[in-house]
Amino acid sequence: MRIHSTSSMGLPREIPAGSGPVVICGHTFKAGDVLSVPSYTIHRSKEIWGADAEKFVPERWSPERLTARQKAAFIPFSHGPRACVGRNVAEMELLVICATVFRLFEFEMHQDGPMETREGFLRKPLGLQVGVQD
Numbered sequence: 001m002r003i004h005s006t007s008s009m010g011l012p013r014e015i016p017a018g019s020g021p022v023v024i025c026g027h028t029f030k031a032g033d034v035l036s037v038p039s040y041t042i043h044r045s046k047e048i049w050g051a052d053a054e055k056f057v058p059e060r061w062s063p064e065r066l067t068a069r070q071k072a073a074f075i076p077f078s079h080g081p082r083a084c085v086g087r088n089v090a091e092m093e094l095l096v097i098c099a100t101v102f103r104l105f106e107f108e109m110h111q112d113g114p115m116e117t118r119e120g121f122l123r124k125p126l127g128l129q130v131g132v133q134d
C-alpha cells in the first residue's frame with residue numbers, strides 16, 4: 001500500500017470562500033485554491049523513506065526500524081477529517097482476504113519488467129501476469 005497506493009493523488013479539496021488563507025509547510029493558500037493529499041509522492045520520498053524508497057522492503061516496518069516520521073507518512077487512506085471513511089472496513093477486508101488467499105494458493109510472477117499503471121484518483125494497474133496454483 002506504500003509502493004502501489006490505491007489512491008495516488010487524493011481527491012481535490014477546494015478552500016471555501018470566506019476561509020483562509022492557510023499556511024501549510026511554508027506555502028500560503030487562499031479561498032478557491034484546490035489542494036489534495038499526494039500519497040504517491042509522500043510514500044516515495046527518499047527524504048522520509050531513505051535511498052531505497054522505491055524498493056519493497058518488508059523489514060522496514062519492524063518497530064525497531066520504523067521511525068515516527070515514517071509512521072506518520074504512511075497514509076494510504078489519506079489524512080485529516082476528509083480521509084477515507086471506509087478505512088476500518090477496508091483494513092478488515094485486506095486482512096481476511098490476503099490471509100485467506102495466500103494461505104490457500106501459491107503465486108508465481110509470469111512477467112518481466114514492472115507493472116504498468118494509470119494515474120488518477122485511483123492508481124489502476126493495467127495488467128500483471130501471474131500464475132496461481134492451489
Ligand code: HEM
Nearest residue numbers: 006007010011037076077078082083084085086087089090
Ligand atoms: C484499500 C482500500 C481503500 C483505500 C486505500 C481507500 C483510500 C481512500 C482515499 C485515499 C480517500 C481520499 C481521501 C482524500 O484524499 O480526500 C478515500 C475516500 C473515501 N473512501 Fe476510501 N479507501 C478504501 C476503501 C474504502 C471502502 C471499503 C469504503 C466504503 C466502505 C470507502 C469509502 C470512502 C469514501 C466515502 C470516501 C470519501 C470521503 C470524503 O470525501 O469525505 N473507501 N478513500
